[in-house]
Amino acid sequence: MLNNVGEVWKGLRLEEEMRLEAVRRINSRGGCAPHLAISFDTHLFSIDTSRAPKAALQPDAYLITHAHSDHYGKSAMLSSRAVASMETARALEIRYDREYQGRTFRVGESILVDEVLIDTHPTGHTIGSSAFSWLTETGERVLVTGDVKDYRHLPKSDFLVMEATYGDPYDPSCIFDDDIAAFSEALDEGASFGAYAFGKAQRAVALMRAMGYRDEIGMDDKSLMLTSELMGPAAGPLAELNGAGINVATPWNLNLVRSRAKYFLTGRRDSSYPTIQLSDHLDFRGLMRMIEHVSPERVLVYHPQGARAGLLAHHLQECGLDTTSLDCIDRFVR
Ligand SMILES: [Zn+2]
Structure with a gap:
């Protein structure tokens, strides 16, 4: 289990229920694999990350939000556990000249992974870009956004895992x-x-x-x-x-x-x-409106790399919202 701070959870899946939390994978070089996974009930869903080596703990699904390289579909697309929209899968194939090995869905439809019904939602960021949401056995709705241009189709959720490409509250260029x-x-x-x-x-x-x-x-x-x-x-x-x-x-x-x-x-x-100025993203004000729309209890800012995720998390924390960022995750899998 992942109860102890910093404990590395290796290999075996325990039958007892895991509480809803974000974990990161330690790679063979001792660093963290990109982005994160969400563990809940008896499941583990990886989000916008590279494939784990065969000997490593495998997630039930590699959710790929869209086909931009900083979301690692180039690697995850080679797993039969990959889950991506039809357009994202095709875009990955064209971009990387490899065959997509996973499962596909039409954005807006639902897809069943290990008895968990995952709903998918358009985000307007790229053709085929999709957010994912699902309900845990304890009744919490988890929403993972990927990159977002249009938040209007996102559902109300308890735990919001979101991007912060233009999320720096102190940078005037994040307002446009x-x-x-x-x-x-x-x-x-x-x-x-x-x-x-x-x-x-x-x-x-x-x-x-x-x-x-x-x-x-x-x-x-x-x-x-x-x-x-x-x-x-x-x-x-x-x-x-x-x-x-x-x-x-x-x-x-x-x-x-x-x-x-x-x-x-x-x-x-x-x-x-x-x-x-023509952006594929919400600006800072748009991200704030998105959070209001989703009205979560908890927020995790997971993208992009660098200071922006931490700065947005800090700002939301100051606004009274229970928020953390990727670099603060202290549960790990190998
Ligand atoms: Zn993107």
Whole structure:
């Protein structure tokens, strides 16, 4: 059992019930594997982490919230215990050129893992991005968000495991609005856009189509494949890079684009191109509204690496909410 602070729980599964808590896996180098697992009742669900080696304790499921590399689906996708949306599974296959080995679901549907019914919820972060929630035998609802752009479909929950990409309450750059007007003006002037191949590129194409742009959009290979497969007919006509007047290129290929005006779609401020603020995430205010919406008893901030998770946890703690962050987890499995 994991009752003693710092005790490492190795190998055997005990039949007696485990209380709901977050644990981390110690890897072969003695460090922590990415992110965490949730132990509850007699179950262990890993969240956005790499596969444990065969000799290690195996979770009942590797839940993969979406296909960005800092959520480790590249490794977890090779386990038959992986659980990801159909789009996330396909995006992982395209991105990493490997076959997805796990189980899939349609976002919004439920999936049964070891007699636990896991509900899935869209988060609007990438195509196929999904939050997971389930009820423990003691009646607590656990919600794991992954990265979030739109929290409206998330359920009320007791234990919220959330991201903090823009969760630093002391950093003014964590407060922003997407500059849709600037994007529209740039589109009118015939500009091309720098956007990461998975996530931002599809957001850009969807926005362009929503703004009535019907012509071909040029894209580099991976962006083109991801966009046409994941968006289907909604992507409209696509062409290879420079095969159309307007291009959506990965940032490192933006220099190859033949366009008078070029903009990098990002919230970053260190770009050599002019930028347009277009984010796949909630800003700090959005994260606060999300917490209000979910109205949890307890919060664990699990992503991203670095100080932001701890700073958000500190802020929520000061607001009177029982909150911790990944670096404070003191229960471990091997
Ligand atoms: Zn992400």
